[in-house]
Each structure stands twice: as C-alpha cells, then as structure tokens.
Amino acid sequence: MDNKTIAVVGYGTIGESFAQLFAEQGYKVKVSDVRDDLQTLIDTTNERLGADANTIERADSVEDAVEGAFLVQENGPEKLDFKQEMARIILEANPEAILASSSSALLPSDIARDLPDELAANVLIAHPFNPPRILPLIELVPGDRTSGETMSTAREFYDAIGKVPVTLNREIEGYIANRFQKRILDEAVYLLSEGIASAEDIDRAMKNSLGIRWSVVGPLEAVNQTTPQGFAATVRFIKPSFDMIKDVPSPDYDGEETQRAAEKVAEAYGQTASQESKDQRDLYLQRVAEALEGRK
Ligand SMILES: NC(=O)c1ccc[n+]([C@@H]2O[C@H](COP(=O)([O-])OP(=O)(O)OC[C@H]3O[C@@H](n4cnc5c(N)ncnc54)[C@H](O)[C@@H]3O)[C@@H](O)[C@H]2O)c1
Structure with missing residues (x-):
C-alpha cells in the first residue's frame, strides 16, 4: 500500500x-x-x-x-x-x-x-x-x-x-467476542453477587482454565477434541452436566445485584484500577501474545 x-x-x-x-x-x-x-x-x-x-x-x-x-x-x-x-x-x-x-x-x-x-x-x-x-x-x-x-x-x-x-459475513450487535464476553460477565456478576466465591477466586477460575485453553483452541475446536467421536458426541456427553446448570437471567447492570458485585470488586481490586495493575496486565498480555505467535 x-x-x-x-x-x-x-x-x-x-x-x-x-x-x-x-x-x-x-x-x-x-x-x-x-x-x-x-x-x-x-x-x-x-x-x-x-x-x-x-x-x-x-x-x-x-x-x-x-x-x-x-x-x-x-x-x-x-x-x-x-x-x-x-x-x-x-x-x-x-x-x-x-x-x-x-x-x-x-x-x-x-x-x-x-x-x-x-x-x-x-x-x-x-x-x-x-x-x-x-x-x-x-x-x-x-x-x-x-x-x-x-x-x-x-x-x-x-x-x-x-x-x-x-x-463477519453479516452484521450482528456485539459481533462475536463481545457476545462471548457478555455471557461470561453476566455469569460472573451472578456468582459474585450471590456470594458463591470471592471476586479473586471467580477471576482465578477463569484465568487458570478456560482463559488459557481458549487462547490455544477456541470453544468449538476444544469441544471437537474432547471425545474421539467429535463435536456432536461431545455435546451429547456434556449435556447431562450442562442440564444441571439453570440459566440465570442477565443482571440489570444498573440494579442492586450489580451494585453488590461492584462493591466486592472494589474491595478486591480498589475502586479504580491502578496504573500499576494495568502495566502488569500489559506485560503479561505481551508475553502471552509472544508465546502464542504463529498460532492463528
Ligand atoms: N475501552 C475498551 O475496552 C474498548 C474496546 C473495544 C472497543 N471500544 C470502543 O472504542 C471506542 C472508544 O472507546 P474508549 O474506551 O477509547 O473511550 P474513551 O472515552 O477513552 O475515548 C473516547 C475519546 O473520544 C474523544 N472525543 C469525544 N468527542 C470527540 C470529537 N468530537 N472529536 C474527536 N474526539 C472526540 C474523547 O475526548 C475521548 O478522548 C468506543 O466506540 C468503544 O465502544 C472500547
């Protein structure tokens, strides 16, 4: 160009x-x-x-x-x-x-x-x-x-x-990645506001499982790899476990549930994120990006 x-x-x-x-x-x-x-x-x-x-x-x-x-x-x-x-x-x-x-x-x-x-x-x-x-x-x-x-x-x-x-082949609100993000944040707010675990442990659960896996194989390929019979068989295999999980409605982000979650996040990480925490995030993100270079 x-x-x-x-x-x-x-x-x-x-x-x-x-x-x-x-x-x-x-x-x-x-x-x-x-x-x-x-x-x-x-x-x-x-x-x-x-x-x-x-x-x-x-x-x-x-x-x-x-x-x-x-x-x-x-x-x-x-x-x-x-x-x-x-x-x-x-x-x-x-x-x-x-x-x-x-x-x-x-x-x-x-x-x-x-x-x-x-x-x-x-x-x-x-x-x-x-x-x-x-x-x-x-x-x-x-x-x-x-x-x-x-x-x-x-x-x-x-x-x-x-x-x-x-x-994307055609437009949709939130595109792909923010649609994923919304589902996960909804669930994190629910778990935190219900007191199921601390903010740090909820974050830790993601960072040390799906966060790592999904940076290597996406959610579709990961499921395809889980059983030797492929995607459809794996989904059938997971279904009884997933059926146990009742869907929760999206929280009102202006409502009480989110307020409760926000207070706990502030207790864990401070009311606003420090520059130090953002610099540290960028340092680790850079290392992850470098480690994953070549994988698309
Ligand atoms: N922050 C994120 O994580 C993120 C991620 C992806 C996409 N986005 C999108 O990127 C866009 C910007 O988000 P952001 O987080 O950087 O917001 P921001 O508030 O940090 O920055 C917006 C900037 O636009 C400037 N602005 C306002 N009126 C203007 C004008 N008339 N002319 C020129 N500049 C003007 C503001 O002064 C401000 O500096 C949004 O559309 C947002 O949805 C944000």
Whole structure:
C-alpha cells in the first residue's frame, strides 16, 4: 500500500493504543480529539515510541486529521448519533478514506444510515480488544452497503500490521467476542453477587482454565477434541452436566445485584484500577501474545 497515512479520531483508551501500534508499524499517524490534555498525551506516547519510530502528530480538526489518510480509525464515544455525525464529517472531508469504527456493538449499517451509497461503501466496523496494540483480534463487520473492496483492503491492512482479522459475513450487535464476553460477565456478576466465591477466586477460575485453553483452541475446536467421536458426541456427553446448570437471567447492570458485585470488586481490586495493575496486565498480555505467535 503506497499511502502510509492513517487518521486516529478520538484519543482515549483505544485511540491512543491504536495510534502507538500504527506508528510502530511505520505509518504516519494524525490524531484528532477535543480533550484539553491531547498534546500532553501525544507527547507521552511519542516518548514511549522512542526516537526511531514515527511520531504521532496532532491535527487541529477532524477534517485536518483525515486529509490524505487512506484509513481513519474512529475511537470516539460509543453513541450512535456521535458516530453517524462523525462518519459524515470524516467522509465528506475525505471520500476516498476507509472509515473503520472501533465501536463495541453498534451496527455499521446504522452508522452509515444517512450517507449516500458511495460513502456508505467505505464504512465498516474494525473492533479491537483492549489494548489494541497488544491483543491481536480485530473483528471486521460489513454494513449492508459496505463494498467488498473496503472489506478486503481493511483485512489486508490489519493482517499486514500483525493483527488477526476475523470477518463477519453479516452484521450482528456485539459481533462475536463481545457476545462471548457478555455471557461470561453476566455469569460472573451472578456468582459474585450471590456470594458463591470471592471476586479473586471467580477471576482465578477463569484465568487458570478456560482463559488459557481458549487462547490455544477456541470453544468449538476444544469441544471437537474432547471425545474421539467429535463435536456432536461431545455435546451429547456434556449435556447431562450442562442440564444441571439453570440459566440465570442477565443482571440489570444498573440494579442492586450489580451494585453488590461492584462493591466486592472494589474491595478486591480498589475502586479504580491502578496504573500499576494495568502495566502488569500489559506485560503479561505481551508475553502471552509472544508465546502464542504463529498460532492463528
Ligand atoms: N475501552 C475498551 O475496552 C474498548 C474496546 C473495544 C472497543 N471500544 C470502543 O472504542 C471506542 C472508544 O472507546 P474508549 O474506551 O477509547 O473511550 P474513551 O472515552 O477513552 O475515548 C473516547 C475519546 O473520544 C474523544 N472525543 C469525544 N468527542 C470527540 C470529537 N468530537 N472529536 C474527536 N474526539 C472526540 C474523547 O475526548 C475521548 O478522548 C468506543 O466506540 C468503544 O465502544 C472500547
């Protein structure tokens, strides 16, 4: 790809990490955000990148950031009206760019709803996991008018910078990985609020079992490997155990059950996560990612 310029719109948790990744991969990165501390944040990232890497540049506006970019990674707030308006601003300023939204659950057809066909063709979801610089997955989701060329160019690009792209055949809220995450978090909140185990032990149970297994074989392949007769036989074999587990309804995340769980999480890990805990997470994630290199 000849054009090596990427715009990052929104420089919060996800935007900052993406910008660092793109710069490390040799791209020219232009950033737009409305936050007062933007320059300080960019300076800190540039320091981390070191003298040999490309530096991240601050743009004065979204229009300025996206000028000349082949791809715009949009990492603004998770609100449909914000993303619709941002899509219009970005693609009117640069109709040639691919608009890749980091949205966690919104549908790309909704984000592109008010755009003419020729601009809607450039819109897709490119959903990372936090932090995008380290966790390889990127879920590529087409809307009803996204072009095949947009999807294949995006896939080629993310693949080339070392991410592991997954392409959905059609859009669905939450894509794949956040649908998994929701089911598991619902269950964790239930177990914690019911006092079945401590927050640390619930986390430990995941980290030391499925967390490790699923980073090597996914849930479908794992089941396929469990009995010599394969998937259908294994599911029949597991069924009596699974039938014992009564499904619990999703907790109300604004409700009492979640509040009880939140208090216990705060007791275990502090009201807000320390920078030290996040640095340690990133250190171990980096090691895991390195250990798993070569496995797709
Ligand atoms: N945090 C996660 O774990 C995670 C993971 C995957 C995807 N996402 C998605 O990524 C997106 C960003 O999430 P985040 O966690 O980084 O949020 P965040 O709140 O940390 O960052 C959002 C940024 O957008 C900026 N912004 C607001 N209005 C703007 C404007 N008009 N122009 C430019 N920038 C503007 C804010 O100042 C802020 O810095 C969301 O769509 C979210 O769903 C988040």
